[in-house]
Amino acid sequence: MSADKHKGQQAFVDEVAQRVTSGDRPWLEESLAELHPSDVADLLESLDDTELQVGLLRALPAELASETLAEMEEAEDAGDLLAALAPQKGAELIQELQDDDAADLIAELEPSERELILAELPAEEAEELKDLLLYGEETAGGLMTTALVSIESSLTADQAIQEVRRQGRAVEDFYTVFVVDREGRLVGTVPLDDLVISDPDKAVGDLAEPPVASVLTDVDQEEVGRLMGHYNLVSIPVLSDQGVLLGRITFDDVLDVMEAEQTEDILRLAGVQDEEEVRGTWAESVRSRLPWLFLNLVTASLAASVILVFEEAIDRYFALAFLMPVIAAMGGNAGTQSLAVTLRRLTLSDHAFSDDAWTAVRKEVAVGLINGAALGTLAAVLGVTLAGEPLLGVVVLLAMWANLAVAGFAGAFVPTLLSRFGVDPAVASSVFVHTFTDLCGFFLLLGLATKLLL
């Protein structure tokens, strides 16, 4: 809502920039105090000048400034700003944050910058952050916060609510109350709403339900998202190998993960490495895209080299030079369709009970045969019209038909095979599929023409 108020108002950004330059702290505090940190983060990103950004962060109250850093779209940029602040100020902001956000920010710093800020923190907090930094960034351990509300199963609902009140002051948005045994092992969860509406004398152990799902620290973030989505969980507990409750991951982290994974999936399918940020520089883009284009140059050249063998056919029927790229392009398009559907099926697949890979491949080949017959007929008419040779129509029909069946097969089979071998199918599939369809398109068209027409 607050964002809409300023939508498109470059004037507001300019005014903020000017007030930062003139050091008008009261105006800044007053104008921005009511904004959500996510909106202040947008504003900060729009300033587009490190000096102004640092100035704005300095002018804001520590709580708002720290949340703003945590809500920035590019964690790397947030890290750069944190590093640009004095270590003492940086440490002050870090202390305001929940530990998972603090760890994420600190993780963006160079080791030397990191040490400077950690040195300014109380020893205990610094240790806790260092522990969190040991987990892989894209694992459950890297996502979790250790801030949670847990109560022993022997308490009554009423005692538990007192305990929740006590612990809850320090914990944001806890939603679920975790129930543990004396050794800290998770025995179940009680939704806060159930606790509030339950009989006050009931033992928490009796209210607790076994956790629907839990994860170990090294579980991949994509699996965490899949589990939380599958079971509609607002938070998921993270356990040690011994079952001791270490932390929790909340739905908002998962929304961020899903957004990031979605970007990754679409970009990878298009041959953009996930390291390229959507708002990255041109140099980052070149680094991220050139290797893929180079690989495609090699495969496209290999596929096209088939053409060199069939010079005679093209000399005789020049319409083939026109039909070649058309049939290859249609194979590529149909292959991309099959590939996209198959990739989504693989991603969404949480069917623990069955395996329908071959059914899917058969379906894609069938679709290719039907579409190929329809498009092949059209292309054949085109070919006969151009070349005035009826047999060329047969060649075109057969080539298109077969190429679309190949496209369906490759589009469904290649990603399934790759994912069986543990390779991310989004990255490698498309180059395989396109090489297949190019190669088959050229070879079928020109080979059949040579066989039937020369």
Add this chain to the structure above:
Amino acid sequence: MSADKHKGQQAFVDEVAQRVTSGDRPWLEESLAELHPSDVADLLESLDDTELQVGLLRALPAELASETLAEMEEAEDAGDLLAALAPQKGAELIQELQDDDAADLIAELEPSERELILAELPAEEAEELKDLLLYGEETAGGLMTTALVSIESSLTADQAIQEVRRQGRAVEDFYTVFVVDREGRLVGTVPLDDLVISDPDKAVGDLAEPPVASVLTDVDQEEVGRLMGHYNLVSIPVLSDQGVLLGRITFDDVLDVMEAEQTEDILRLAGVQDEEEVRGTWAESVRSRLPWLFLNLVTASLAASVILVFEEAIDRYFALAFLMPVIAAMGGNAGTQSLAVTLRRLTLSDHAFSDDAWTAVRKEVAVGLINGAALGTLAAVLGVTLAGEPLLGVVVLLAMWANLAVAGFAGAFVPTLLSRFGVDPAVASSVFVHTFTDLCGFFLLLGLATKLLL
């Protein structure tokens, strides 16, 4: 967790199928009672036979059976099963569900089937469901549940907790308590955790914070997801034009929406209409894909017709027949990269404060020029080697270079332009971009060759 236990156990599916056939209800109830409805839904989908599926639903307790239907991946299949049950049994299951899930299920039925089930419901419930069915399926009204906990702002925290206990028994997972005035207009929210840990005598009106965000009933679901992700909201209130609180949307609905939108984005980019279900039949796939392929046949033929003009050049330098598809393919690949990055930028863009479309277009052109120079040099070496004509190298270099710049421009400009005109850029962009790069690739290579070599 429960799903993992049975992972890959087709044997379990077979046993369930057998017990359903033999009518062994006690075994089914006992074996499935501990499973999460999402897992029972997976099992149900694995049975793959309507008679068995209906038999299983009949054998389950109504609460589990209804949740299972609501958790099925394809709402259409869930609707078919609901229709296959006796109307009385169908109504029993519908009554067990929260109203938004009930409405979603009922919406899948044919009007005549719908009437049969609504007739079995208490009049008031039937009316409520009919009201919900009036909202568009992909709008906030279509997503919201009217089951929520709202309290008047004049109550104390302690009174409010009593009221929450009373209302909360009928409402699942309410998380947030909404505070309204005497006319039912939303004045703010109190997270349940704040209410529990607050001073019992404090007035709720003082605890309430203005809602971070709210939506009207006709807001698109994608915008709902964006707002909830942006502000990390566990639920968002849905208001009438007068500000009266009508319902709420919870994060789990948004997780489902995000998954669906992600599928839609990837499939559309690949030219698969979103109506095609990932698990659809081959006939649905043909209907969804053939129009796109047909459109591409037309555009690919138009682009390739350029080739027909340059017969003389290809006759003289047959290497051109090999280079043509290579340069067009590289343009297509580079265009797809720019397109994917731009589409994600447009989707993620929640920058209310600035507008960087032209910066992005310039960046993509710059990336194209650099990648084009690198790949053009390689392709030139290839061309000279094949044709033994140094000038052909110059032709290839210039053609590749220019085509990749065109690809960068088209990949960034076309989707931006389409989205300015309110057209979904994911659907239409790729055909434009590929036609551009094909056309330019053929024309530049053959035109330059004719000019410089003949």
